[in-house]
Amino acid sequence: MKKLSVMALALTFAAFTAFAGTASAKTLKVAMVTDVGGVNDQSFNQSAWEGLKRAEKELGIKTAYKESKQDADYAPNLETLTDAENDLIWGIGFLMADAIRSTALINPDQYYAIVDFFYGPDTPANVSCAIFQEEQPSFLVGYIAGKMTKTNKIGFVGGIKFPLIEKFEYGYMAGAKLANPNVEVLRQYAESFTDAAKGKAITTNMYGQGADIVFHASGAVGDGVIEAAKEDGKWAIGVDKDQNSLAPDNVLTSAMKRVDNAIFDMVKQLQEGHFKGGEAVVYNLSNNGVGIAPTSSKHVPAAILAEVDDLIAKIKAGELVVPSTAAEYEAFIK
């Protein structure tokens, strides 16, 4: 009897270790924490989750997510996923920067990654940062706007003025100026990422002043921007994802940020044994991290799209460096 129970115990133990062994050796576990937008926000978080799901299908990893309802949820959500023994935990969006860093410092053996934020030299060795060159797709849509404006006036609506949004602003302006040196760019910030009514009023005003194309980098404020385009029969340019479905006849193109591609790429690298801890991985035109919307061909003439393709080739080759700040923009237009 005693012998039997010892054997049973040994067997279970063996089974356990065997199971644990295969799990850790083969199936990678990657999870993510959304910011307050939630996993189906039709934007950023959703794109991230699509990237993970693609990795699940193509790379055979296991995925999970936790939604944050408010800023205070970030740290607890990260802790929960840390306890769940994931191989890599993503924080989606710069809002989670502090939470990721402090959690990473407490759990030095756990890998973390964050989208849209780079801590510079303070980046913990177990954190990898995925950042995007938003100025590149903004430059391309700016070029399209500069070529297509009939009034030589175009607009830009920003969310809240900080360096990330300025990348969109100056990239766009540079593209427009390159396409059309006479173009005037009206610019206004909504000081919000949620006030759609304000986006609509700002945009209506820009159209009233003669602009005929308005690009936005302003989250839900952009709902108002696109609404104004629809009501006034003018063009709007979407951001982050292909926003043409919001107003098929009025969204000219969109400056896309492929969070899904970035996440997929980093998971793949991890699976191959490369985790770039302590540094930033930059996503741009060269690695399909950014681009313009596939629906652009609906409204943009093929000749202009061909010029855009030339620009993409030049940017990829490093012959053309797109400005991302006010100073770089000034230098660019000289």
Added chain:
Amino acid sequence: MEMIIRDIGFIIGTTLMYSTPLIYTSLGGVITERSGVVNIGLEGMMYFGAFVGAAVAYFTASPWLGLLCAALGGALFGLIHAVACVTFNAEQIVSGIAINFLGAGSALFISRLLFDGATQTLTIPNKMPLPLDFLFGEGRLFPSSGFMDLVFNRFATVYLAFFMVFVVWLVLYKTRIGMRVRAVGENPEAANTLGVSVIKIRYCAVILSGVFAGLGGAAMSIAVVSRFSNTLISGHGFIALAAMIFGKWKPQGAMLACLLFGAAKGFEIYLGSKGVPIPGDILAILPYLLTLIILVGFVGKTTAPGAVGKIFDKSGH
């Protein structure tokens, strides 16, 4: 000169766009508080109305049906508030807070069920008509983007809001029912003694406040924009509540307070577009600051209805 006139037209137009959803909701606030029931759940009712309006307008392709259902959706939460506060004598503030969570929570929950897990609806196929375009043909009456066009070529919801202010004023001050509502809000015991059913009046008033808040939400989701998203209503219900108090619990006063807030927003956006050397975040405070200054400086003391927030117990305990 032409430019200045156009700019003024823009500010007035923006004022109307911003204040319309607030006017509906603050009217709801006036009605319920006049009957003696505090309703800080306006935000939640508005949120729910915004969702229902957009969802129904999406599925039926009729903005009018959307508006109607938004009113009914608001009424549902009004009913919940009435059951809690009037029948069960619950603390009105607590019930209002619960309604705020419940309204937002149910809107998001139903949205996830209907829209493939998303906390926003898809774009509605048809918008509210612009009455002027509808009557006279597009751009026929006033040249487009001119002063008259910017001011008067507004959605039906805008015109309806002002009409409703008139109706609520008429009913509250010129009819027997209105007098009873005010009596119940000032002194329910006395009204009760005179044979007025305090319970019935309060039920109607609280449900109506839900109707108006629902309309306010829909005025946002199917006129200002054309879909509901999870951040569309953020604080509007509370601003409407404040407007009602600043407007001294009168429909016309609440309307003026909402217009003032909208005008400040319009002015802020106008200044922003002119590139004035004031940082944007300071400009963004302007509407709130201006409202406060004008109200503290010019409106003076406001007095709430006598029995507002007090529990009425018919048995006299």
